[in-house]
Amino acid sequence: xxxxxxxxxxxxxxxxxxxxxxxxxxxxxxxxxxxxxxxxxxxxxxxxxxxxxxxxxxxxxxxxxxxxxxxxxxxxxxxxxxxxxxxxxxxxxxxxxxxxxxxxxxxxxxxxxxxxxxxxxxxxxxxxxxxxxxxxxxxxxxxxxxxxxxxxxxxxxxxxxxxxxxxxxxxxxxxxxxxxxxxxxxxxxxxxxxxxxxxxxxxxxxxxxxxxxxxxxxxxxxxxxxxxxxxxxxxxxxxxxxxxxxxxxxxxxxxxxxxxxxxxxxxxxxxxxxxxxxxxxxxxxxxxxxxxxxxxxxxxxxxxxxxxxxxxxxxxxxxxxxxxxxxxxxxxxxxxxxxxxxxxxxxxxxxxxxxxxxxxxxxxxxxxxxxxxxxxxxxxxxxxxxxxxxxxxxxxxxxxxxxxxxxxxxxxxxxxxxxxxxxxx
Amino acid sequence: xxxxxxxxxxxxxxxxxxxxxxxxxxxxxxxxxxxxxxxxxxxxxxxxxxxxxxxxxxxxxxxxxxxxxxxxxxxxxxxxxxxxxxxxxxxxxxxxxxxxxxxxxxxxxxxxxxxxxxxxxxxxxxxxxxxxxxxxxxxxxxxxxxxxxxxxxxxxxxxxxxxxxxxxxxxxxxxxxxxxxxxxxxxxxxxxxxxxxxxxxxxxxxxxxxxxxxx
Numbered sequence: 220x221x222x223x224x225x226x227x228x229x230x231x232x233x234x235x236x237x238x239x240x241x242x243x244x245x246x247x248x249x250x251x252x253x254x255x256x257x258x259x260x261x262x263x264x265x266x267x268x269x270x271x272x273x274x275x276x277x278x279x280x281x282x283x284x285x286x287x288x289x290x291x292x293x294x295x296x297x298x299x300x301x302x303x304x305x306x307x308x309x310x311x312x313x314x315x316x317x318x319x320x321x322x323x324x325x326x327x328x329x330x331x332x333x334x335x336x337x338x339x340x341x342x343x344x345x346x347x348x349x350x351x352x353x354x355x356x357x358x359x360x361x362x363x364x365x366x367x368x369x370x371x372x373x374x375x376x377x378x379x380x381x382x383x384x385x386x387x388x389x390x391x392x393x394x395x396x397x398x399x400x401x402x403x404x405x406x407x408x409x410x411x412x413x414x415x416x417x418x419x420x421x422x423x424x425x426x427x428x429x430x431x432x433x434x435x436x437x438x439x440x441x442x443x444x445x446x447x448x449x450x451x452x453x454x455x456x457x458x459x460x461x462x463x464x465x466x467x468x469x470x471x472x473x474x475x476x477x478x479x480x481x482x483x484x485x486x487x488x489x490x491x492x493x494x495x496x497x498x499x500x501x502x503x504x505x506x507x508x509x510x511x512x513x514x515x516x517x518x519x520x521x522x523x524x525x526x527x528x529x530x531x532x533x534x535x536x537x538x539x540x541x542x543x544x545x546x547x548x549x550x551x552x553x554x555x556x557x558x559x560x561x562x563x564x565x566x567x568x569x570x571x572x573x574x575x576x577x578x579x580x581x582x583x584x585x586x587x588x589x590x591x592x593x594x595x596x597x598x599x600x601x602x603x604x605x606x607x608x609x610x611x612x613x614x615x616x617x618x619x620x621x622x623x624x625x626x627x628x629x630x631x632x633x634x635x636x637x638x639x640x641x642x643x644x
Numbered sequence: 645x646x647x648x649x650x651x652x653x654x655x656x657x658x659x660x661x662x663x664x665x666x667x668x669x670x671x672x673x674x675x676x677x678x679x680x681x682x683x684x685x686x687x688x689x690x691x692x693x694x695x696x697x698x699x700x701x702x703x704x705x706x707x708x709x710x711x712x713x714x715x716x717x718x719x720x721x722x723x724x725x726x727x728x729x730x731x732x733x734x735x736x737x738x739x740x741x742x743x744x745x746x747x748x749x750x751x752x753x754x755x756x757x758x759x760x761x762x763x764x765x766x767x768x769x770x771x772x773x774x775x776x777x778x779x780x781x782x783x784x785x786x787x788x789x790x791x792x793x794x795x796x797x798x799x800x801x802x803x804x805x806x807x808x809x810x811x812x813x814x815x816x817x818x819x820x821x822x823x824x825x826x827x828x829x830x831x832x833x834x835x836x837x838x839x840x841x842x843x844x845x846x847x848x849x850x851x852x853x854x855x856x857x858x859x
Binding site: 360492495496499500503506507512513515516517521524525529530531533 | 697698703704705720727728729731732733734751752755756781785841
């Protein structure tokens with residue numbers, strides 16, 4: 220295994236060598252040129268294009284770092300302004316925005332490093348093993364014509380001028396070869412780690428990104444809760460409240476009628492009673508929408524089970540949550556599941572659905588799967604978008620995998636701690 | 645007949661006491677918390693208990709848990725559970741032990757005193773009283789079900805009432821048909837659903853409920 224990873228790293232070093240030589244150097248040159256042309260006007264149009272190119276190139280390096288060496292490099296770029304003015308003003312705005320983003324300059328610095336230091340490290344990563352092989356080739360007899368043609372051939376610090384020195388070199392080659400197998404993966408990793416120093420956000424940038432995200436999610440949270448309150452107000456106003464008014468009126472009429480027309484009064488009493496039943500059922504639905512009773516009584520697991528029993532499509536529920544999360548988290552998770560199930564039932568044409576709740580000690584992970592036709596995506600203002608916003612307030616995330624033809628899998632993760640379950644009486 | 649009432653809201657507790665007294669029940673105790681209910685079950689040995697799902701001190705499903713615990717200790721102990729909302733999840737748990745004497749109703753059902761008292765009596769007599777909402781949810785889930793699709797509309801109506809726990813006589817009165825006609829419908833239903841015939845009203849109800857809740 221170790222030997223294989225050594226060979227792989229060696230090959231990857233060679234690949235990196237080519238990538239760096241063929242891409243980093245031209246990109247750096249073009250980028251610098253483009254920046255120099257800004258005062259002449261031309262650079263204003265080429266620079267945004269170059270920045271985009273450099274960013275996607277840096278992105279590909281992030282991908283390689285994660286795949287080849289397990290080095291995760293976060294992305295530091297500020298999100299591009301959404302509402303840009305058209306024409307020249309917009310172009311200038313974009314340019315200033317890009318130039319003001321420190322990540323643009325750090326990318327440039329990285330390119331500069333990569334075409335020198337990166338190239339050097341990639342060469343080292345690759346070179347050890349083949350260098351070892353070279354000694355064996357020499358010892359196999361190639362030393363003779365080489366020495367005949369140009370005198371002593373230096374292999375590292377061994378001067379090859381006879382079969383015995385060639386064998387000595389071969390011995391040294393074994394050392395190089397072996398060392399290369401061990402060192403190459405380390406060198407590869409080192410190269411990526413150095414790149415990370417350039418490509419990952421600095422603590423300050425990370426902090427700024429965090430503040431940006433918090434502002435955004437706070438905004439969303441306030442928006443959602445305001446919208447919720449408006450909905451509740453409207454439902455109460457048009458529903459239960461109106462019914463109670465009607466009931467009060469009926470009772471007044473009954474009072475007047477009770478002696479004149481007892482039969483009519485009795486009839487109206489029945490109507491008033493059914494009005495009160497209606498009001499109650501409307502209130503019940505409203506309560507379910509605010510905070511489902513089962514959630515209050517039993518917690519997330521049973522609330523989702525109860526929800527599953529309400530769906531018209533069979534839903535299998537699997538819960539592995541040893542304890543209770545904070546109430547707001549439970550509520551957000553519940554409504555996220557509810558929305559995901561309703562969404563799936565409405566649009567996917569599924570015949571079965573699955574809900575999987577799992578807590579691994581730090582994160583609550585919810586997976587909602589259906590066997591429907593797939594093709595679901597996060598559209599702005601859609602159901603999934605709503606879930607994402609709701610979860611955002613808890614630093615939760617949502618991912619959708621829905622190839623055409625299905626199945627659709629909605630995965631949600633909310634970082635949260637659990638408290639021990641309350642002992643039941 | 646001796647009744648224990650467990651309900652934490654004074655107005656509702658008082659209302660229940662008055663209503664049951666008006667129908668000649670003897671109120672053994674009216675308690676307002678889970679521990680109080682557990683004590684009442686142990687000390688007073690009531691004939692039937694009317695229990696709210698949510699009770700102090702935890703304000704979770706404490707009433708339900710007390711009732712289930714009491715029924716584990718004394719299988720078949722008649723309990724009528726009341727709640728502001730009905731959940732199939734809870735209905736399942738209440739029905740799980742397969743013995744009768746169980747009821748699960750929305751609190752709204754107390755509006756109709758006659759029907760409510762009828763439900764209390766039925767439960768006290770070892771029968772079943774399920775809220776129509778539970779039944780209709782179960783039926784909705786089985787809408788695509790082949791055997792249920794083969795029921796005639798009338799048979800479906802009869803099945804809904806039967807699943808709520810009504811006797812043949814009560815179903816006949818409600819649908820304004822003869823008791824013989826109801827008996828015929830029920831035997832048809834049992835045939836179509838492939839359930840074993842039984843003369844015992846309650847066992848019949850439990851079979852239908854179990855059928856509806858399957859899968």
